Amino acid sequence: MADADPPELHAVLAELSTERVNDRYADLDLLSTRNLVSAMNAEDAGVAPAVAENTDAIATAVDAISERMLRGGRLIYIGAGTPGRLGVLDASEAPPTFGTDPDRIVGVIAGGRTALVTAVEGAEDDGAAGIRDVADLDVREGDSLVGISASGRTPYVLSAVAEARRRGAFTVGVACNAASDLGAAADVAIDVVVGPELLTGSTRLKAGTAQKMVLNMLSTLTMVRLGKTYGNLMVDLKASNEKLVARSERTVMLATGVDAATAARTLAAVGGSVKAAILVHLGDVTPETAVALLGEHDGFLRRALAEAAR
Structure with missing residues (x-):
């Protein structure tokens, strides 16, 4: 970044690896199409190792979620934008794959169903809505709530996780920055640090892939533990x-x-x-x-x- 950039911008970039500029691709728009494909594939190759760094945390989350679901609790995903869509996707695939009742694994996205296909401006910044959505679901002890946010500091998700934890639910934070606020707010932190994106700030790329991999593990391995x-x-x-x-x-x-x-x-x-x-x-x-x-x-x-x- 040029020296003329404001200090607060430097602070944000230093704190959030998901927002940093990937210097290897400063000439991204000048690359051949084949080199673009190779570059994206090379970046994606680092996602699985980053997920593997969180093996213990993921295993802890699976065991806790499984124990609660065996007692009748629910697994609830909550997020905004791409993370919210990934949660809804994972939840929607559970009934046909594992024969679960649709209300046992639930996906919630900031801004409601409209936000699944259209951006709802400001939804991710509405912390009060996160609290309301948790209350509307009547989240309680025995439930497990997984908050998903690439930055790890989305107000809607942070508020939802805090409210779920206050109600006695088991909480998990899935983020893509080290020592995330979301991880600190949850019982278990799964901070998958994939680094800066090929396209600066486009966290539907590596970060989205990492989140999908983690959700795949949480739901699938929980179902294995439930005898599915x-x-x-x-x-x-x-x-x-x-x-x-x-x-x-x-x-x-x-x-x-x-x-x-x-x-x-x-x-x-x-x-x-x-x-x-x-x-x-x-x-x-x-x-x-x-x-x-x-x-x-x-x-x-x-x-x-x-x-x-x-």
Whole structure:
């Protein structure tokens, strides 16, 4: 930056790595298209290692969220702009993938549903709205709330996390700057420092990728802990379209070794439950018994299989 830049600008850039200028690409607009692609790919290559630096924090968050969800609590994502959209995306994919009730994993974005497709001016700066949105959800002890903000200091998100924590919820802060305000406000800080963006300040790039990776881990690994998988097979999916019907059949085939026709018949006999269909074959029980055993063991397939083997 030129010496004529105001001191406060220097202070912001020094504090927020997401806002710094990436000096390697000062001539970005002069590069060939192929070199532009290579440059962006090179920058993205650093995201996974930055996420890996937060392995312990992510694991701590997964265990805490899982424990609360086992007791009936919810996982709530809250953010503004791109982080908010990523949270809504992750939440919306849970029901078909893991068979969860839509109100168990919830995504909230500053400015409401309109903000999913259109920028809502000033929404991210409205701290009072963050408090109201948490109150409207009746967040309580037993819930887990994940605040997402690239800068780690978005007023809407900071206020929401503070209010959720005041109400006794477990809170996580996902940011892309070291020692972020959001991390300090939450029970667990996940500060994924990816450095300055290829395009200065465009945090939908590396920062957005990092946030998506973290949310993938929080939701997917929590579902593993809740018994939504058998090995690495998704066995609680809802077959709401032809693709998922076919996936359900393939999953039963992979887990049990039966053919497609048998898998389809068994799924029909258990109301489409992949877990129950697997239990019928691996546990050598009737469809009715399979469904009952899963109910007795809170949907944990391995526990039901152990019971069937007795």
